Amino acid sequence: MFMKIPTDKLQSEGMARRRFLRYAAAGTAVMAGAVIASCSKDNSKQNIYNDHVDLGTGDIAILNYAYALEQLEAAFYTQVIASPYKNITTSEKSLLTDIRDHEVSHREFFKTALAGVAIPKLTISLSSINFADRTSVLSAAKSLEDLGISAYNGAGYLIKGVKYLTLVGKIVSVEARHASLISNLITLGSFADSKVIDLNGLDSALSPQQVIPVINTFISEKKILAPAFGVY
Amino acid sequence: MNLFSVIDEIQQVDPEFEDRVSPRRAAIKNITSFGSKVAVAALPFALSTLFKKAYGQANAAVNDVLNFALMLEYLEAYFYNQGLAQANLIPSVHKSYLTTIAGHENKHVAFLKNILGSAAIASPKFDLTARGIFGDVLTNYNTYLIVAETFEDTGVRAYKGQVGNLLGNQVVLTAALQIHSTEARHASAIRYLRALRGINIKPWVSGTGTVFNDTGVIAANASYANENNTVQNGIDITTLNAVNGTTSITAAIEAFDEPLDKATVLNILVPFIVS
Numbered sequence: 001m002f003m004k005i006p007t008d009k010l011q012s013e014g015m016a017r018r019r020f021l022r023y024a025a026a027g028t029a030v031m032a033g034a035v036i037a038s039c040s041k042d043n044s045k046q047n048i049y050n051d052h053v054d055l056g057t058g059d060i061a062i063l064n065y066a067y068a069l070e071q072l073e074a075a076f077y078t079q080v081i082a083s084p085y086k087n088i089t090t091s092e093k094s095l096l097t098d099i100r101d102h103e104v105s106h107r108e109f110f111k112t113a114l115a116g117v118a119i120p121k122l123t124i125s126l127s128s129i130n131f132a133d134r135t136s137v138l139s140a141a142k143s144l145e146d147l148g149i150s151a152y153n154g155a156g157y158l159i160k161g162v163k164y165l166t167l168v169g170k171i172v173s174v175e176a177r178h179a180s181l182i183s184n185l186i187t188l189g190s191f192a193d194s195k196v197i198d199l200n201g202l203d204s205a206l207s208p209q210q211v212i213p214v215i216n217t218f219i220s221e222k223k224i225l226a227p228a229f230g231v232y
Numbered sequence: 233m234n235l236f237s238v239i240d241e242i243q244q245v246d247p248e249f250e251d252r253v254s255p256r257r258a259a260i261k262n263i264t265s266f267g268s269k270v271a272v273a274a275l276p277f278a279l280s281t282l283f284k285k286a287y288g289q290a291n292a293a294v295n296d297v298l299n300f301a302l303m304l305e306y307l308e309a310y311f312y313n314q315g316l317a318q319a320n321l322i323p324s325v326h327k328s329y330l331t332t333i334a335g336h337e338n339k340h341v342a343f344l345k346n347i348l349g350s351a352a353i354a355s356p357k358f359d360l361t362a363r364g365i366f367g368d369v370l371t372n373y374n375t376y377l378i379v380a381e382t383f384e385d386t387g388v389r390a391y392k393g394q395v396g397n398l399l400g401n402q403v404v405l406t407a408a409l410q411i412h413s414t415e416a417r418h419a420s421a422i423r424y425l426r427a428l429r430g431i432n433i434k435p436w437v438s439g440t441g442t443v444f445n446d447t448g449v450i451a452a453n454a455s456y457a458n459e460n461n462t463v464q465n466g467i468d469i470t471t472l473n474a475v476n477g478t479t480s481i482t483a484a485i486e487a488f489d490e491p492l493d494k495a496t497v498l499n500i501l502v503p504f505i506v507s
Contacts, residue, residue, distance in 0.1 A: 101475070104475055104479075105472060108472035112467050113465055157400055165395050170464070170491070173388050173489040174486070176413040176417045178420075178435075180420035191420065192332060192414060192417040192421065197336060197414055200339055200342075202343070203410045205409065
């Protein structure tokens, strides 16, 4: 699996060490350099990267976080439709085109809503995905949708403005509809299996500290930092 | 399962949590180290007991939201349990699909009851035919799936309409969002099941400038009111860039699900409630 999130390992560690390991989870050469840098400095640095994207603070940071997620999802589905996998069916192409259009509209919405405080366009690298292969594409799609749902669910309580919280609610349920459909395309009946829904019937929720390093694995140039969320 | 994460989160909002709850954190950690089936089976209860003990004195507004959610879950659980109990309703190839959903709805009931404790409402008595509107709901599989679709889509809207009442509440809001996205997965799954049976329906709620209810079931109109909204936070989505040109009205409608307020949801449920 190309982006398994090692949450069990992360959660079993102490706070400082946990934060450190979350960096390591990103696992790229660039990130490894950052981890080394962080060993000799305290955590309150924003200059570990010479060149980075800072999400900002408060609700702006949450909305920029959402904008980053939607940039990633939109870039992925745009590529899926630009170079469809072998033997894609008419129905699958239609459904995936719908999803692409939803993600692009989410991305453009956040870009417009954030206007002058929006993060710049991220340089997304999807080279780990084989776009010619159905299994590779659908498993990546499922991972991205599940990541997005977990991110929105886990960040909801951080939002101060009711209208932004409602907005997140309007988007996350559409992402959940996508995740369900993609799972069903992979294996009919797996739309909400025990890999994503826990023993209380709850979908997953992840903190920005858990999610941002995963987003960063798909960014080839300026990585995301979010001191407001403890991501340096 | 994010058990330790949940405990950390509770402690962030409630520093005395660890002192007040029993079993204590060390004991909880031991539950997972047992690694036995018994211990795993005990976890859901243990976790929701933690919620209950930490928030048993939750304020009335939060309890109102939780009881509203509980009523919806009672209805959904009853609906799926009754459906699965009928001898000739659900085709055998669809049984496990619907059993998955039923399992979640029953877990939601147990979870919410456990949090609410003595404040939990009892289950109303339900009429799944909605006073005859869906008279053959338990004998005609097509009708059954229509009602399932309406319940799931309405449930998603109902939870979404309540999030503002839980603003900043790390434990309860997060749990509500986690149920909300589970229901949205169900809604998509029921819609896809109908599509596989030849019905012209998408996994997401679609529409046009004049069609707000994409199910074609007029009796369900109230559940889809305003779902064809295309303006979000003052931004007309149809003016935004798309891959080609600007965003189509269809995409603008589908990309955002809309909330429903409590009064509207309760009105929708009236025909399903006997007492």
